[in-house]
Amino acid sequence: MKPAPFDYVAPATIDEACAVLAEAHGGAAVLAGGQTLMPLLNLRMSQPFILVDIGKIAELKGISRANGGTHVGPMTRQCDAIESKILAQDLPVLVQAIRHVGHHQTRNRGTVGGSITLGEPAAELPATAVALKATIEVRSIRGTRQIPAAEFYIGPYMNVLEEDELVTGIRFPEWSSGHITVFHELAQRPGDFALVGIVGALAVDSGRVARAGLAWFGMGPTPMRATAAEQMLLGQPLHEIDPQAVAESAIADTAPFDDQQASAEYRRTVGMRIFARTLREALRTREVA
Amino acid sequence: MSKHTIEMTINGRRHTADVESRVSLSDFLREDAGYTGVHIGCDHGVCGACTVMVNGEAVRGCLMLAVQADGARVTTVEGLAAPDGTLHPVQAALRDEHGLQCGFCTPGIVMTMAALSAREKRPTEEQLLNALSGHLCRCTGYQGIRRAARKLASPEPAESTGGDSV
Numbered sequence: 001m002k003p004a005p006f007d008y009v010a011p012a013t014i015d016e017a018c019a020v021l022a023e024a025h026g027g028a029a030v031l032a033g034g035q036t037l038m039p040l041l042n043l044r045m046s047q048p049f050i051l052v053d054i055g056k057i058a059e060l061k062g063i064s065r066a067n068g069g070t071h072v073g074p075m076t077r078q079c080d081a082i083e084s085k086i087l088a089q090d091l092p093v094l095v096q097a098i099r100h101v102g103h104h105q106t107r108n109r110g111t112v113g114g115s116i117t118l119g120e121p122a123a124e125l126p127a128t129a130v131a132l133k134a135t136i137e138v139r140s141i142r143g144t145r146q147i148p149a150a151e152f153y154i155g156p157y158m159n160v161l162e163e164d165e166l167v168t169g170i171r172f173p174e175w176s177s178g179h180i181t182v183f184h185e186l187a188q189r190p191g192d193f194a195l196v197g198i199v200g201a202l203a204v205d206s207g208r209v210a211r212a213g214l215a216w217f218g219m220g221p222t223p224m225r226a227t228a229a230e231q232m233l234l235g236q237p238l239h240e241i242d243p244q245a246v247a248e249s250a251i252a253d254t255a256p257f258d259d260q261q262a263s264a265e266y267r268r269t270v271g272m273r274i275f276a277r278t279l280r281e282a283l284r285t286r287e288v289a
Numbered sequence: 290m291s292k293h294t295i296e297m298t299i300n301g302r303r304h305t306a307d308v309e310s311r312v313s314l315s316d317f318l319r320e321d322a323g324y325t326g327v328h329i330g331c332d333h334g335v336c337g338a339c340t341v342m343v344n345g346e347a348v349r350g351c352l353m354l355a356v357q358a359d360g361a362r363v364t365t366v367e368g369l370a371a372p373d374g375t376l377h378p379v380q381a382a383l384r385d386e387h388g389l390q391c392g393f394c395t396p397g398i399v400m401t402m403a404a405l406s407a408r409e410k411r412p413t414e415e416q417l418l419n420a421l422s423g424h425l426c427r428c429t430g431y432q433g434i435r436r437a438a439r440k441l442a443s444p445e446p447a448e449s450t451g452g453d454s455v
Contacts, residue, residue, distance in 0.1 A: 001332065007291045008310035008356055031354075038313070038352040039333035051310065053357065079346075103423030105337060105401060108346045109353065190422040 003041035010053040014060065014139055017166055020052050022141045026163035028052050032075060032114035035106040060113070060168065063087060070172045074113020078102075081112050091132065091172055093181035093201055097124040103191040117167045119153045119222065122193035124185065126153060127217035129170060130225050131200040137169035144168075153222035175211075179203045180286055182214065184278040186270060188261065194218040195262045196271040198250075198278055200226070202233065204286070209233045209241075219271060220255035228252055229275075238283055247276035295359040299324065300368030308355045315339040315350030317358075318365055326366035326396045330425070337424035340397035341365050347404035347420070366396035369403055379403045382437040390428035398424050398434060406441060414442040 006029075011017040021028050029048035031037055032055070040046040054060055060075035063084045070090045072081065078098050081087055087095050101124055102110055115125040116136070129136070129149035136152050138145045138161065145165070152159050161167070185197040200214035212233040214226040229250035233241065256267035296305045299322055306321050318327045318341065330336035332351045339350035342364035369377035376384065379402040389395040401420050405412040417438040426434060 002313075002316070003311040006310055008293065008354070010356075031357075034354070034357070035334060035349075035352050038354075041311070042313070042333050042351065051354075053354075055357065103337075104405075104420035105340055105347045105349050105423045106334065106352065108348050190419065 001042055001044060004044055004047045006041075006048055007050040008053060009050065010056045012056055014057060014166065014168055015141075017052055017054055017057060018139055018141050018164065020050070021166060022164040024048075024050055024052075024163075028163075030054055030117075030166060032117075033077065033106075033110040034114075035102060035110035036114070036118055036120070054166070065090070066171070068174045070174075072112050072170045072172070074111060074117065074167045074170060076112045078107035078110045078112060078115070079104075082107070089177075091175065093183050093199060094125075094128055094132065094172070096181065096183045097128040097199055100124050100185050100187075100194075100197075113167050113170060116149075116170055117159065117161070119157055119159050120193065121156050121221055121223065122195075122197070122218035124194065124197060124199065124217060127197065127215040127223035128199045129172075130223040131213045131215035132172050132175065133213050134173075135171045136167055137171060138165045139168045140165040146171075149223075150225050155221050175201050175213075176203045176205075180282050182278055182282045184274045185217075186274060196256075196267050196274060198226075198271070198275050202282075204238065207237055207239075209236050209238065214250065216250070216254055216271065218256075219267060220257075224254050226250040226253045238286060241279070241283060243276040243279040243283070246279060247272045250275050293356045293359070295356055297358050297360065298362045300364055306355075310354065310356060312355045313351050314341070314343075314353040314355050314358050314363070317355035318350060318363070321355075324365040324367050328393055328396055330393065335425070336394065336397075337401070338394050338397040340400045340424070342400055342404050345404060345407060347401040364400070366399050369399065377403060379406060379437070379441060382440045383434065386433045386436040386440060388429065388433040388437040389426075394424055394426045398426070402438065402441060412442055414439055417442050 027049045029051055031051045031053040061073045063086050064071050078101050081098050116129050119126045134149045136147045180202040182200040185194045187194050194217050197217040202209050203211035212230040214229050216224040229246050232246055232249050251272045256264040258264050291310050292307050294307050304322055315327050315329050318324045328338040330338035334349050334352045340347050341350045343361050379399050
């Protein structure tokens, strides 16, 4: 199928883009990499009357260090983020997650901000933003807002953005060097959405967990933060962590569903196992190091 | 509904046109520019048949608007073989290894492997197979395609083998 007709603008600045969004009163769709929006348009599941292409706004691209954290411009393409030296050093688990987003061909256009904003519940990047305690920076003609990723998602493909707001940055707090990374995704084929996935990081200080950030993807209507597991890990000496017990508490923070790929029970059973195994392996790499 | 004047270089030739906003790059290449080697399978980014190169990178033609390719350098499968008809190494490898049957998915597969080969000189087998996961083929069972990928990745020209263990 082909898209319904729409107008197209490609503003050069954030302010211009916000002005168009404000004027459209909800009739606009923001086009970043288009790797999800284009199918929705082609299937006529989305019928905006105007498309605001933010691909020409230079200030929305690129990765930098700022205020002790890492700032990712939402228009940074996934293929460029994978090559980023800053991300490789600061947030290796984000790079690992991006490698699992879609396919080589879609990562050449798909953006970090597009995936994070969209909030597909089984996608890697929204969960990574929640796990790493990122802040979503948002702007409109009314002003700016900083929204914690954990408060950003309210349902499948639904977020707290107002219709005139544009995501202008994703800010990740500093995860001290040498933090432990946790990532595992189970999918039927490479590039498929995850059946179950877990992502996160543990900051370590004097052999104890100083900070924990963990979230599930494919395990509920939104990325699901594993709050109970985080609490359980906090302050624990690494060698005393019982991965199975942590996994059991983590599974309590999920709300998986049945679909044609897997049942909720399957997701819970497999999720608990991959959580325990991934945590065990992550801790083991630390012992060896 | 708005129209836009766009200009792009397709297979080395300058092309100017007025396009409607909603026209995808793949439809534009086929219907306006006449490059029907761009095959459209699903039109929503799943099958990979419409893969073309935009500024040297493999992208799905159906997941990009023609207007977004304004100013870009686009290569379709028609732009790969030499003027005398000598096949591009990727095309030759697919032919030699029986990497196609009906040929519908082939242009996309060719463009993905050609883009990687141009970028990496000698892409690894892992890189090629990983990128090929973005393509569906309903005829070959993929083994011929994988053999072609291995041939392109291997340091020496590999012997064609009948069986396949992977």
